[in-house]
Amino acid sequence: MDNYEKNYLSKRPENLCRLCGLCCRVATTSIPYEKLKQMRDEGDQGAIDFLSVFEPYPSIEDARKVSQETVDNVIEELKADGNYNEEEMTFYKCKYLDDNNLCTRYEDRLLLCKHFPASPWAIVPPGCGYEGWLFMKREEVKQKIRKVKEDLLELDLLKKKTKSPEILQKIDTVEKKMLRSIEVHKNHGSENW
Ligand code: SF4
Ligand code: SF4
Numbered sequence: 001m002d003n004y005e006k007n008y009l010s011k012r013p014e015n016l017c018r019l020c021g022l023c024c025r026v027a028t029t030s031i032p033y034e035k036l037k038q039m040r041d042e043g044d045q046g047a048i049d050f051l052s053v054f055e056p057y058p059s060i061e062d063a064r065k066v067s068q069e070t071v072d073n074v075i076e077e078l079k080a081d082g083n084y085n086e087e088e089m090t091f092y093k094c095k096y097l098d099d100n101n102l103c104t105r106y107e108d109r110l111l112l113c114k115h116f117p118a119s120p121w122a123i124v125p126p127g128c129g130y131e132g133w134l135f136m137k138r139e140e141v142k143q144k145i146r147k148v149k150e151d152l153l154e155l156d157l158l159k160k161k162t163k164s165p166e167i168l169q170k171i172d173t174v175e176k177k178m179l180r181s182i183e184v185h186k187n188h189g190s191e192n193w
Contacts, residue, residue, distance in 0.1 A: 008119070012115075012133075016130050018128070020101060020128070021101030021102075023117075023124065023128065024094040024096075024101075025066055025093050026066055027091065028074055028090065029050065030083070032085075032088035032090070033056055052110075053094050053095060053096055054093065055092060056092050057092065060089060060091060066093070069127075073123065073126050075089070096109075120134055120137035121138065145193050148181055148182060149182070149193075
């Protein structure tokens, strides 16, 4: 079990899902549709899987007719992060969801379905049962990053006190690792946490 599975996926309480079906009916990705098709044609498994179940709506307006709240929520979140580009925005519906919001291939569903929402930063439809839990997970990440920043200050003090090149080298290695852990979340504002 890798860290992601151990620290996130295995802790996801599946019973929080309210079976509203919105994540299957109005989905989107951070990758533009044209790029996604190119990736699928080049053999990218994630793109192959996604496009094997999801079909694009002809327009954003068509997706709005299904759930205006979901579409507008995604757009607002992306705008807030400075990542919104209307020309590259596509919404999708899954061809395996039936009229009762049930998955017609539930036992055989893809990992991308089993893992949803696959990250604390996933944008879920308003009212999704995972909203509160995802908020909590994001706060956990922020707390960890704040602790890393405190530890970096401690290391800085230690660096000033020591003259041993060996110790300084070790501190440097640890510092780089800690800075990388902050950098990973840069898109979500880790520099300001
Ligand atoms: S949007 Fe949330 S509550 Fe609705 S089906 Fe998807 S995971 Fe479940
Ligand atoms: S395959 Fe099933 S779980 Fe996956 S998106 Fe479609 S309806 Fe939802």
